Amino acid sequence: MKRIGILTSGGDAPGMNACIRAAVRTALAHNLSVFGIRRGYTGLIDGDAVPLDRTAIRNTIHLGGTILETSRNSEFYTKDGRLKAAASIEKMGLDGIILIGGEGTFHGASLLAAETDPAALIGVPGSIDNDIYGTDYCIGFDTAANCAVEAIDRIRDTARSHERIFFIEVMGRTAGFLALESGIAGGAEELVIPEEEVSIDRISERIRRGFTIGKKSAIVVVAEGKTPGISFEIARQIGERLNFDTRVVVLGHLQRGGPPTLRDRVLGSLLGVAAVEALLEGRSGCMVGEIGGDLAYTPLEETWQRKKPLDEDLWRIFPFLSE
Ligand SMILES: Nc1ncnc2c1ncn2[C@@H]1O[C@H](COP(=O)(O)OP(=O)(O)OP(=O)(O)O)[C@@H](O)[C@H]1O
Numbered sequence: 001m002k003r004i005g006i007l008t009s010g011g012d013a014p015g016m017n018a019c020i021r022a023a024v025r026t027a028l029a030h031n032l033s034v035f036g037i038r039r040g041y042t043g044l045i046d047g048d049a050v051p052l053d054r055t056a057i058r059n060t061i062h063l064g065g066t067i068l069e070t071s072r073n074s075e076f077y078t079k080d081g082r083l084k085a086a087a088s089i090e091k092m093g094l095d096g097i098i099l100i101g102g103e104g105t106f107h108g109a110s111l112l113a114a115e116t117d118p119a120a121l122i123g124v125p126g127s128i129d130n131d132i133y134g135t136d137y138c139i140g141f142d143t144a145a146n147c148a149v150e151a152i153d154r155i156r157d158t159a160r161s162h163e164r165i166f167f168i169e170v171m172g173r174t175a176g177f178l179a180l181e182s183g184i185a186g187g188a189e190e191l192v193i194p195e196e197e198v199s200i201d202r203i204s205e206r207i208r209r210g211f212t213i214g215k216k217s218a219i220v221v222v223a224e225g226k227t228p229g230i231s232f233e234i235a236r237q238i239g240e241r242l243n244f245d246t247r248v249v250v251l252g253h254l255q256r257g258g259p260p261t262l263r264d265r266v267l268g269s270l271l272g273v274a275a276v277e278a279l280l281e282g283r284s285g286c287m288v289g290e291i292g293g294d295l296a297y298t299p300l301e302e303t304w305q306r307k308k309p310l311d312e313d314l315w316r317i318f319p320f321l322s323e
């Protein structure tokens with residue numbers, strides 16, 4: 001292992017820069033040359049890489065986004081695209097690549113490894129959705145969840161003042177982690193998550209019950225799921241059912257930006273070091289995450305083939321907290 005590349009792919013996530021910084025410093029300490037592959041799989045296909053030295057990563061730990069930039073690349077879904085990437089990897093002379101991204105990134109990486117075995121590949125979980133199997137938390141989740149909680153707190157003031165039901169839509173394409181944790185921390189009355197069918201009956205009934213015990217407003221946290229904007233329709237139906245004033249706030253990409261929290265900086269740093277060490281130990285085709293406070297290595301295929309379940313205890317306690 002002499003020459004390694006680092007890329008960020010899929011949605012950016014706060015803490016990715018802390019991870020890049022840690023990986024670069026660890027690699028340099030082991031006399032490896034390090035290259036930053038720009039714009040995720042787009043740069044991998046094009047062979048667009050720049051040397052990363054200490055100057056490149058200095059003063060970046062507090063920055064959201066990713067200094068390497070990222071992309072959602074349609075060519076990589078095709079075998080042709082992945083063969084082009086393999087040829088670029090060979091041309092760049094990379095022995096190992098650290099891929100910081102989400103489920104889709106690891107899906108693509110496992111196909112690349114199976115088809116061409118171009119270099120050792122180590123994944124690092126970075127996604128505000130927190131939906132990657134093989135780690136308790138993904139880089140970026142904590143910052144995004146804190147952003148959602150701050151928004152809920154602010155909206156609670158106006159919801160209470162006007163006696164309204166607010167529907168706050170958070171991200172989470174296939175998973176309700178952001179909705180569940182921010183809903184608990186923000187004291188929401190109800191949740192809509194992709195893991196279960198939306199029940200207008202249940203939500204309306206629970207809000208109505210709240211009104212009978214003296215509540216004058218309500219907050220429903222809605223995970224966008226596969227249909228961003230879904231909360232407008234849910235709000236319409238519940239507003240009509242209860243004959244109550246409703247409003248919708250879609251937090252959208254606000255949740256993806258901003259300085260990473262302490263947790264995301266620490267997790268990013270830990271996993272950045274661990275990814276380089278994994279390459280030096282001869283590991284490949286796996287993702288390094290953290291489970292129960294320990295580093296955990298999960299085959300790349302499992303990270304997207306297996307569904308990461310919501311924390312059962314958090315899901316179980318939610319109804320008690322929201323009444
Ligand atoms: N099934 C797949 N086959 C090949 N490549 C894929 C596949 N899924 C995703 N990719 C590649 O990985 C890139 C990143 O995936 P995606 O856009 O799903 O984001 P992600 O890594 O899941 O991150 P996030 O959780 O932030 O959305 C895609 O743009 C595509 O280039």
Ligand SMILES: O=P(O)(O)OC[C@H]1O[C@](O)(CO)[C@@H](O)[C@@H]1O
Nearest residue numbers: 010011012127128129171172173
């Ligand atoms: O607008 P983009 O970049 O396609 O990202 C939207 C998606 O990315 C995520 O934020 C994850 O990064 C999902 O929750 C969301 O569906």
